[in-house]
Amino acid sequence: xxxxxxxxxxxxxxxxxxxxxxxxxxxxxxxxxxxxxxxxxxxxxxxxxxxxxxxxxxxxxxxxxxxxxxxxxxxxxxxxxxxxxxxxxxxxxxxxxxxxxxxxx
Numbered sequence: 001x002x003x004x005x006x007x008x009x010x011x012x013x014x015x016x017x018x019x020x021x022x023x024x025x026x027x028x029x030x031x032x033x034x035x036x037x038x039x040x041x042x043x044x045x046x047x048x049x050x051x052x053x054x055x056x057x058x059x060x061x062x063x064x065x066x067x068x069x070x071x072x073x074x075x076x077x078x079x080x081x082x083x084x085x086x087x088x089x090x091x092x093x094x095x096x097x098x099x100x101x102x103x104x105x
Contacts, residue, residue: 033064040073 039046050057064070082090093099 032060033067036064037067037069037073 036046036048048061050061089099
């Protein structure tokens with residue numbers, strides 16, 4: 001009996017999820033750069049991931065940074081790069097220590 005009730009409720013939940021989407025607006029194509037820049041108007045932080053060594057993604061990011069509205073909307077950029085091996089050097093640099101260009105390890 002308990003399995004029948006669970007199955008019934010799962011069926012109802014599934015039906016609501018499927019049929020509830022009928023009123024959703026159709027997706028419309030948009031320019032990715034314009035939409036990403038518009039996200040800065042709605043959110044205090046906008047994150048953009050990337051797949052390493054993908055030329056088309058690097059070209060997109062470069063075009064985004066060169067967009068005239070980018071400098072008006074973006075104050076800070078955080079870039080992930082480097083290697084955990086050099087974290088102690090980065091920590092010292094961020095703390096204000098003078099770090100030599102070569103031979104710091």
